[in-house]
Amino acid sequence: MRLSTSFMYQRQLDSMSKAMTNYNDLSVRLSAGQTLLKPSDDPGQASQAVMYQNALSRLGEFDTARKYAQDALGQEDNTLTSISGLLTEDLSGKIVQAGSETYSKADREALATELSGIRSRLLDLANSKNSDGQCIFAGYKTGAAPFKADGSYVGGTTAMTQNVSDSTEMQVGTTGDALFPTDAGTGDNILQSLQKSIDALNNLPENPTDAERKAFEATIGQTNTDVHKAIDNLGKVQARVGSSLQQLETLGSSADTQAITVQSRLQESTGSDWDTMISVLSESKMSEFALNSSMSVFQAMQQLSIFKTLG
Template identity: 25%
Template sequence: MRITQSMMSDRMLRNLSNSYSDLNKYSEQLSSGKKITKPSDDPVVATKGMSYRTEVRDVEQYKRNLSEAQSWIDNSDSALSNATSALQRIRELAVQASNGTYEEGQRGNIAEEVDQLKEQLATIANTQVNEKYIFNGSATNTAPVTINEDGSATVDFNSNAVNLTLSNGVDMKINVDGGAVFGEKLFNDLENFSAALRSDGSDEDLDQYIGLIDENVNNLVNERADIGARMNRMDLVASRLGDQELSATELMSNNEDAEMEEVIMNLVSQEAVHRAAMSAGARIIQPTLMDFLR
């Protein structure tokens, strides 16, 4: 095959163009730190990268869910702790009132404190986290307990569970069944106890309220035990999510991040090749007639 000047020039320009393309590729890798800048650079790397990024985003969302769940659980446990303290104080008052040493009217003073503690329990039952009532199931915009003008309590708890997905296939209930610990029984018992104190009921009549208060305390203790179990599980989930995030991030980095030492060597080598190609190309192009006439 006859090699013409035109063929040699075309090939030289095509090779120089490829050389520029390689220089651009290594320059972009060096400046971006990534193996590719668009999917067409390496479809396999791009496809794997999409999968790894999806996994990382999922783990990040699970961690946000876990943080919200821990906030609910921590605040619920703290509120129940305060409620337990209030009921224990009421029990102490019940024991004092039933010992028969109080004169007429003195039990009315105890009733006043019981009423104050009852209102405190209503406030605890209406605890909010991020403007959500955490003890009212899925009805988080509605206060479950209202203290009326006459001192009585109106109780309306939503029993629906509030669940969050904390990991792939792991859904956990994050709320406390408010009706089980702050329900009508609790407030009815306290209202009846207060009324009995004001009427100077007999010691035997007041003794029964000690047992009723103990039942309400036990409800709180049982619910706090359940919260403790869920806290322990969340700690395990948090540890697992940390491992998953580290693994997914490492895989994504290995897949996409360029080896800078290798990129620099390739760039330097390609620059040398490019200079040589341009030097050879300048020799290949024959002088024109004007060059001979000088």
């Protein structure tokens, strides 16, 4: 009888211990917010979880890259808009005026001063820096101004690129020689061509000879042509930048959707999804009930006189 009673006591003690272990295990998983706490819990799911975590990390890296690209292209787009305003609203009309035969020398010198101001602003914009202090139109040579005072380009010849997704490498900058390309015939860019017209306006005599007048008109005419070419080229650069900004938005939306899917699969593999947590919570309540019941039975058994005699 004593052996049978001891056996019953031990069995109830083991049952209570098992219930407590199960309850504690479920409590830990609830507290952690997931059922997968270590690889040995489920090696297959643990492997999947690592894969999904790496995928999310990669998506995060591309998200950062896209934000950088969007910022760089946005600042470039703003600068291009300012340059466009100078070329189309200020310079194109005034360079036509420069060819007027009714202008006196004083008129031409006054116009030369205006054109010098426009050129100075164009040069400043071409040497613009971004919020990080890097020159926007210098390619990879971002530490120094890409255009010299005489208008010559000394920046990099390779445009910056950025990997913005697994399959997309995007140009995120424009080099100065692509912004203001040189004319194949004269070898001058718009800054250099404009300077020649400014010099011509300042140097044409009050009563020029036919040869002087002809040379002057040729210089002004070439600059007028260069201005229109610069406007056309600038439009192409702006179109590329605008297209890239739209593509970044599309890639960002696609990546957001992909991240939601991967995050959902990660939660499923680690047991942190909503359905699993509800199930664990339910199990925990049942386990708590089982533990309390087991403890009540054990305490009742301890109160029996037959167990008191065992002590």
